[in-house]
Amino acid sequence: RPHVGVLALQGDVREHVAVLRALDAEVSLVRRPEELAAIDGLVLPGGESSVIDKLSRSFGMRDPIIAAREAGMPMYGTCAGLILLADQILDGIAGQRTFGGLDVVVRRNAFGSQVDSFETDLEVPKLGAPQVHAVFIRAPLVEEVGERAEVVASLDDGRVVAVRQGALLGTSFHPEVTGETRFHELFLRAVRAAA
Numbered sequence: 001r002p003h004v005g006v007l008a009l010q011g012d013v014r015e016h017v018a019v020l021r022a023l024d025a026e027v028s029l030v031r032r033p034e035e036l037a038a039i040d041g042l043v044l045p046g047g048e049s050s051v052i053d054k055l056s057r058s059f060g061m062r063d064p065i066i067a068a069r070e071a072g073m074p075m076y077g078t079c080a081g082l083i084l085l086a087d088q089i090l091d092g093i094a095g096q097r098t099f100g101g102l103d104v105v106v107r108r109n110a111f112g113s114q115v116d117s118f119e120t121d122l123e124v125p126k127l128g129a130p131q132v133h134a135v136f137i138r139a140p141l142v143e144e145v146g147e148r149a150e151v152v153a154s155l156d157d158g159r160v161v162a163v164r165q166g167a168l169l170g171t172s173f174h175p176e177v178t179g180e181t182r183f184h185e186l187f188l189r190a191v192r193a194a195a
């Protein structure tokens with residue numbers, strides 16, 4: 001039974017915990033560096049990436065998270081979590097940093113105010129049928145995908161909204177709020193493979 005953590009500094013932590021528990025994972029909330037040592041995978045929730053960035057520094061979590069990621073710990077980030085996993089961010093607040101790991105450039109709050117939030121059905125080849133009902137809430141877009149990263153899902157117009165690189169997975173949208181479990185299953189598969 002995989003033991004995974006959800007970074008619980010800010011954001012939609014409980015939604016992720018519910019999905020992961022429904023998939024029979026053992027789930028811990030992670031706020032301290034020593035709590036990282038007990039887990040085999042980490043979810044970075046949706047929320048506000050600049051706040052999670054700041055809190056990760058004041059809780060002494062930034063460097064331990066980067067070290068865990070560099071040591072191969074599987075991680076899954078949704079929305080703000082995707083931003084945190086990106087190597088480069090556009091339209092961050094002044095001084096905003098990411099943990100990095102995904103060879104991509106993301107633009108924070110990339111959808112204009114008229115479509116601040118929207119829902120759509122996505123074809124995700126890796127997951128097959130049915131399509132993914134995707135909820136976007138002040139979502140980021142993946143504007144550039146580097147050589148090491150792989151596109152997992154795009155909007156009809158080709159804009160990239162989900163990527164994967166090794167044991168890292170990121171989605172602009174929030175499967176944790178719609179009952180969609182397949183992205184968390186991919187994450188748990190990576191956790192089992194790494195453990």
Ligand code: GLN
Pocket residue numbers: 045046047048049050078079080081083108109137138139140
């Ligand atoms: N706009 C938020 C950010 O910059 C992300 C929103 C979300 O996670 N739903 O982090």
